[in-house]
Amino acid sequence: MGVEKMLFLKECRNVCCSLVYVLFLGLVFLHWHENFYGITEKEIQASKRDVGSAYAESPNGALLKEPKKNAQSYGMKNKEIPEKIMCGGTNLLIIEYLNNSYASYPFSYYKEVVLDEEGQAEILEILCEITGLSEKQIRNLPDDYFPSVNGNIIHHSSVKQDENGKAVIEMGKDADTRNGKDHTKQFISQVSYERFIELMAKAEQLIGKGSGYSMESLRQYYGLDEMTYEEAEEEYDKTIYDDKVSAAFARLYCDYMSRPLGLYPVFAAVLFWLKDRRNRMKELIDCRQIGTVKFVFTRFLALLAAAMLPVVLLSFESLLPLMEYSADTGIAVDGFAFIKYILWWLLPTAMIVTSLGMFLTIFTSSPAAVLVQLVWWFLDSSAVGLSGDTRLYTLMIRHNMLNGSELIRRDFAVICLNRGLFLLLSLLLAGLSAVVYSRKRAGRDPFHAGYPRAPHHGHAAVS
Numbered sequence: 329m330g331v332e333k334m335l336f337l338k339e340c341r342n343v344c345c346s347l348v349y350v351l352f353l354g355l356v357f358l359h360w361h362e363n364f365y366g367i368t369e370k371e372i373q374a375s376k377r378d379v380g381s382a383y384a385e386s387p388n389g390a391l392l393k394e395p396k397k398n399a400q401s402y403g404m405k406n407k408e409i410p411e412k413i414m415c416g417g418t419n420l421l422i423i424e425y426l427n428n429s430y431a432s433y434p435f436s437y438y439k440e441v442v443l444d445e446e447g448q449a450e451i452l453e454i455l456c457e458i459t460g461l462s463e464k465q466i467r468n469l470p471d472d473y474f475p476s477v478n479g480n481i482i483h484h485s486s487v488k489q490d491e492n493g494k495a496v497i498e499m500g501k502d503a504d505t506r507n508g509k510d511h512t513k514q515f516i517s518q519v520s521y522e523r524f525i526e527l528m529a530k531a532e533q534l535i536g537k538g539s540g541y542s543m544e545s546l547r548q549y550y551g552l553d554e555m556t557y558e559e560a561e562e563e564y565d566k567t568i569y570d571d572k573v574s575a576a577f578a579r580l581y582c583d584y585m586s587r588p589l590g591l592y593p594v595f596a597a598v599l600f601w602l603k604d605r606r607n608r609m610k611e612l613i614d615c616r617q618i619g620t621v622k623f624v625f626t627r628f629l630a631l632l633a634a635a636m637l638p639v640v641l642l643s644f645e646s647l648l649p650l651m652e653y654s655a656d657t658g659i660a661v662d663g664f665a666f667i668k669y670i671l672w673w674l675l676p677t678a679m680i681v682t683s684l685g686m687f688l689t690i691f692t693s694s695p696a697a698v699l700v701q702l703v704w705w706f707l708d709s710s711a712v713g714l715s716g717d718t719r720l721y722t723l724m725i726r727h728n729m730l731n732g733s734e735l736i737r738r739d740f741a742v743i744c745l746n747r748g749l750f751l752l753l754s755l756l757l758a759g760l761s762a763v764v765y766s767r768k769r770a771g772r773d774p775f776h777a778g779y780p781r782a783p784h785h786g787h788a789a790v791s
Contacts, residue, residue, distance in 0.1 A: 332622060339630035343434045348599045349634060354590045356638050368577050368646040370655050371730070390745045391567055391730050392653075395560040402560035407553040410521040416479035417528055417552025417617075418458050418515060421542055422466060423481070426449050433538040434710055441535050450534055460511050460518035474515055479550035501692040536708065544713055561689065566733055567582070574650050574665035576730045581646060581666065582673040584638050586724040589678045590708065593635040597685030602695060624762040628686060635678045639670060674727060676747045679754035680723070687757040690765050706767065718743050 343349055375392035395402055424430045428448060430441040443451065455466055476483050509516050514629070517524060523542060532541040540549070567576055643666040654661035681701060688697035704723060712719070714728040716735035720742065727735065736743070 330701065332626060333622070335699075336630055339627050340633060342362065343630055343634040346596070346599065348596055352592050352596060352635070353638055356585075359588045360576055360585065360642050364581055366644065367580065368649050372649055375510065375540065392573065394564055395557060396433060397557055399557070400408045402555040402557055403563075404552045405555050405559060406547060407554060408551045410524075411478070411517075411550070411633055413522065413546050413550045414458070414517045414524050415474065415515055416481065417524070417541060418455070418496055418517070419474045419481050420471070421531060422455060425455060426467065429537060429618070430534050430535045433605075434536060437575055437580070439536075439538070441539070443534065447534050451531060455530055456556050458519055458524065458527060459515065465512060470513055473513070479552065482496055492510065504639045506594055538647065557653055563598045563731060567731065568659060571733055572660055572662035572665065573653070574662045575669070575705050575733070577646050577650065578665040578669040579727045579733070579736065580642075580730050582645060582669050582725070583727045585624050585642075585670075586677055586726070589635065589639065589674055590681060591701060591725040593631065593678055594685035594697055596634065597631055598689045598697050601686060601689040602693075620766040621759075622757065622763040624686075625758055628683060628758045628761070628770045631682050631686070632675075632678060633775070636675065639674060643667075647705045676750040676754070677724060680750040680757075683754040683757035683761070687761045690768070718746060720746055720749065722746055 371391050425448070428442055430443065432439045432441045446758060452463055452466075456462065459466065469485070474481075475485065511518065518526065528541045528543065528546065532539050533543065540546070647663065647666050650661050651663060653659070685697040685701060688700060689695065708723040711723065712722055712726055714726050715732060716727070716739065718725050718739045725743065725746070
């Protein structure tokens with residue numbers, strides 16, 4: 329046991345003192361700083377003042393602020409209201425059609441799409457069918473054709489200045505899509521909601537995956553409605569009593585940290601199995617001391633520990649202010665929420681990335697694992713929605729919001745299967761890595777017993 333412990337500590341030291349690990353730390357820290365740093369402190373401060381939250385559809389815009397009766401607003405909630413979705417989707421499509429500039433996020437990164445004449449003509453057909461207007465009318469719409477504030481679209485006519493020169497947005501009225509109005513003066517859909525969904529699917533096909541015309545995007549940006557006091561109170565109770573405050577921040581933290589852990593550990597895994605020939609004899613001595621299987625698993629655990637260390641440490645930037653908030657307010661906070669979420673949410677991701685990198689590097693004696701992991705990371709990023717879209721083979725679970733704990737409960741069975749599957753696969757890959765490593769050291773084909781091959785120069789057989 330002493331030898332194994334010493335070898336583990338030595339492997340950890342080798343990993344942590346390497347240049348690639350320093351680069352790993354820098355990339356993880358940069359990603360954390362750009363996306364999560366300061367969010368917890370801002371939310372705590374927002375609960376003390378009438379300041380909105382950038383992440384939570386919660387009472388008065390602040391996650392930790394208890395709603396008061398007869399308040400002017402209790403925030404927004406997602407609700408599928410066909411009239412609002414049709415109005416917002418059509419508004420966006422007209423704006424992008426007139427500019428021939430369509431926003432798309434095929435791999436979670438912005439891409440501008442410019443359509444050719446044929447594509448523009450097809451988009452125009454969609455718009456004409458929805459609005460019942462001609463091309464000339466679409467290009468010369470009245471200023472108040474759409475509501476001043478339409479989901480995430482704010483028309484310039486709604487932005488005024490108060491007496492102090494501060495910009496103020498006039499919310500205006502929702503679009504009235506009932507028959508009897510003049511559809512040339514105000515938006516009134518000329519198609520049913522079912523037909524509208526079909527037309528948006530056609531628009532998305534023309535523009536490409538990741539555009540704003542999927543029903544998921546349309547519901548997120550335009551299917552919004554005002555919360556009632558009772559609904560706001562329920563959301564607040566979920567945060568304070570169900571999540572014990574810290575679980576909400578732990579979910580958002582794990583959402584952001586899943587992206588670097590879905591890619592960066594593969595570089596360390598590849599580097600430490602592509603060693604110079606002069607180091608291979610030393611590895612052989614280590615193998616003889618504790619056995620090949622234990623040696624491979626020890627290095628796997630060292631790489632995993634090094635990958636998870638900064639993730640655990642950075643979580644204290646959020647946990648410590650929450651503990652102070654608990655001391656000040658008397659509201660109970662789960663001090664173990666971050667470590668619990670990190671273990672079941674992030675650890676399986678780091679394990680599968682590390683074990684896959686290790687196996688492919690040992691098997692191919694090349695850095696092919698980097699390319700494989702890059703492809704998997706990009707495909708997973710483009711295929712999975714930002715929240716509540718966990719599937720059996722999802723590499724990176726996403727939950728890009730502070731509230732929404734019901735999404736986790738809804739998908740909990742799938743999440744457990746997903747995390748359990750990756751846990752088992754990572755252990756299987758680590759085991760296969762040990763088998764391949766042992767047979768390669770012995771100068772045999774990794775998967776064909778009884779057919780020895782001549783050892784490469786500089787290799788020695790493992791006894």
